[in-house]
Amino acid sequence: MSKLVINYEKLTMDNIKELVAICPFNAIEAKGNKIDINAGCKLCKMCVKKGPKGIIEFVEGESKKIDKSLWKGVAIYVDHVEGKIHPVTLELIGKAKELAKKINQPVYALFIGHNIEKKAEDLLHYGVDEVFVYDYAELKDFTIEPYTAAFEDFINKTKPTAILVGATTIGRSLAPRVAARFRTGLTADCTILDMKENTDLIQIRPAFGGNIMAQIINPNARPQMSTVRYKVMDEAKRQDEISGKVTLCKINKEKLHSNIKVLKVTKKQVENSISDAEVIIAVGRGIKSQKDMDMVQELADLMDAKVAGTRPLVEAGWIDAKCQIGLSGRTVKPKLIIVLGISGAVQFTAGMNSSDYIFAINKDEKAPIFNASNYAIVGDIYEIVPKIIEGLKANKKIKK
Amino acid sequence: MEILVCIKQVPGTSKVEVDEKTGVLKRDGVDSKMNPYDLYALETALRIRETSSGNIGVISMGPPQAMEVIKEAYMMGVDRGALISDRKFAGADVLATSYTISQGIRKMGNVDLIICGKQTTDGDTAQVGPEIAEYLGLPHVANVLKILEVKDKSIVVEMDMPNTIEVAEVNFPCLITVEKDIFQPRLPSYKMKLKTKDKTIETICLNDFEDRDENKYGLNGSPTQVERIFPPDANTDRETWAGSGQEISDRLIKKIKELKFV
Numbered sequence: 001m002s003k004l005v006i007n008y009e010k011l012t013m014d015n016i017k018e019l020v021a022i023c024p025f026n027a028i029e030a031k032g033n034k035i036d037i038n039a040g041c042k043l044c045k046m047c048v049k050k051g052p053k054g055i056i057e058f059v060e061g062e063s064k065k066i067d068k069s070l071w072k073g074v075a076i077y078v079d080h081v082e083g084k085i086h087p088v089t090l091e092l093i094g095k096a097k098e099l100a101k102k103i104n105q106p107v108y109a110l111f112i113g114h115n116i117e118k119k120a121e122d123l124l125h126y127g128v129d130e131v132f133v134y135d136y137a138e139l140k141d142f143t144i145e146p147y148t149a150a151f152e153d154f155i156n157k158t159k160p161t162a163i164l165v166g167a168t169t170i171g172r173s174l175a176p177r178v179a180a181r182f183r184t185g186l187t188a189d190c191t192i193l194d195m196k197e198n199t200d201l202i203q204i205r206p207a208f209g210g211n212i213m214a215q216i217i218n219p220n221a222r223p224q225m226s227t228v229r230y231k232v233m234d235e236a237k238r239q240d241e242i243s244g245k246v247t248l249c250k251i252n253k254e255k256l257h258s259n260i261k262v263l264k265v266t267k268k269q270v271e272n273s274i275s276d277a278e279v280i281i282a283v284g285r286g287i288k289s290q291k292d293m294d295m296v297q298e299l300a301d302l303m304d305a306k307v308a309g310t311r312p313l314v315e316a317g318w319i320d321a322k323c324q325i326g327l328s329g330r331t332v333k334p335k336l337i338i339v340l341g342i343s344g345a346v347q348f349t350a351g352m353n354s355s356d357y358i359f360a361i362n363k364d365e366k367a368p369i370f371n372a373s374n375y376a377i378v379g380d381i382y383e384i385v386p387k388i389i390e391g392l393k394a395n396k397k398i399k400k
Numbered sequence: 401m402e403i404l405v406c407i408k409q410v411p412g413t414s415k416v417e418v419d420e421k422t423g424v425l426k427r428d429g430v431d432s433k434m435n436p437y438d439l440y441a442l443e444t445a446l447r448i449r450e451t452s453s454g455n456i457g458v459i460s461m462g463p464p465q466a467m468e469v470i471k472e473a474y475m476m477g478v479d480r481g482a483l484i485s486d487r488k489f490a491g492a493d494v495l496a497t498s499y500t501i502s503q504g505i506r507k508m509g510n511v512d513l514i515i516c517g518k519q520t521t522d523g524d525t526a527q528v529g530p531e532i533a534e535y536l537g538l539p540h541v542a543n544v545l546k547i548l549e550v551k552d553k554s555i556v557v558e559m560d561m562p563n564t565i566e567v568a569e570v571n572f573p574c575l576i577t578v579e580k581d582i583f584q585p586r587l588p589s590y591k592m593k594l595k596t597k598d599k600t601i602e603t604i605c606l607n608d609f610e611d612r613d614e615n616k617y618g619l620n621g622s623p624t625q626v627e628r629i630f631p632p633d634a635n636t637d638r639e640t641w642a643g644s645g646q647e648i649s650d651r652l653i654k655k656i657k658e659l660k661f662v
Contacts, residue, residue: 040462145539168562183623189524207629216627265565266564268564279661303656374638
């Protein structure tokens, strides 16, 4: 058992004050000449590391160790609806191959559905060593209990050390369910993944919605699970020849019972998707009023671009929620993105920093968005954008 | 029908900064408002009660000051509320948090429908809802866009899938997580504020749980460990431009022509 221990005999009025002040979560309360740590404590250990020495100590308890050598292989979940494979799957394979190579272990794919055997063979073109297929009529539509049961069966059979799942609406529902069943950790929306020699998976994701990256490990539990958003990793290249094999798996049908009945499946209307856009104009709080969105749209039209933006603009109702870039919106990977009046919190940049060319215009030369840009342009969008529009219009005329 | 809504108090600003030199978290990590996504979950519960009757409880986990969000839920018209609060829960990751909340829910008695917001604005993982459902052994549907019908023993919902929308009927008891905009949340009412001023809030601590094994909670019950936190990489391949509007726009147009975007 690890815990914080207070050395009460060392407390003085002065260091009590100091401790109360240092806790970023207001979890240390002064009670007369004593202190109390309340339930606001997040065990960030700031009081141990930065507070007056020796007053609060962190006592590490013994944790049970697991035998990591029993868990081998890097697995990915094949994200699909009715056999139509989501492209995030190929990106997961690309990353899984890289991770597996570092520890010299195989890459597995888990494919759950109905009438999918042919599709499974197709995955062998991407360098997967073994595709495990659960093909049952009960698995035709995604419902949580049968899919979790098949996933559980797969883990028990193959014991993979790590599992990557796409952060689609399916993956974000299924992965936590599986993680809880195995009492293991799951890190959402990883932007960087790496493998240690001892098979611990290094998972890096933006944290606190702010300007911080957190490196997370899962050292005493297996399998290690991560979700990864679409368009974050590079996809595996298709090869003409195939390698590996497809294995059909059997599961007790009783486990495929569900309390959920899918009554109807309708295709979503083709939406104005920013995820597939090649050029994006992204706007943020630098835009002063809603009517200025016309200027932005005009620029976008001249460049055949899509308009996207940050959460505050969605909340203001100036852009559609589907056009929000960032952790709570979409991830985009266009060839060109021009960022106008966005300061650049990680919550936003994590959703666009793998774009090929990033131009950012901002008045504040210290704006963090510039750290993520190829072209950092210090200036006022209200002076620059109208000139660009003028210039592009003139350019079009010349072409005609 | 017994409905339970899971709510959380989150920091007022989504920006928590770290002082790069000292590694000290700058001091606005203190929770102060209701997670905005939870308002949609509360509104969904209130609408269901209007049409199908029943009771609504809310449950939250956090320090004593998190009672504020339960009071806010009372002002919106919720019937009862409980706060799970214990220093022993400090340092909990998704798994330990979900287990703690599931134990708290068991303590609250029978429930037919649990509703969660789609995610929180501080953790942004969207994982706690499904993990609670697993610990309670309930079916769940995430990303619910619409409630189509509430029957005696089931609920019919529209769920958001990568390229499709599915209509699904889920038997009670179950858990759903709802999307933003499922309903427009009502504002807390002043009348209700006066009426619920002295309404009690139950508190639940580790000793109230069925499972009191301290190893399953807080830091000790959390498989994930944060190894380090650091500022994101700066893009090293960068040019900085400054000048008049005209100069910059000329330069930009020249560049995007060069890159063949126009």
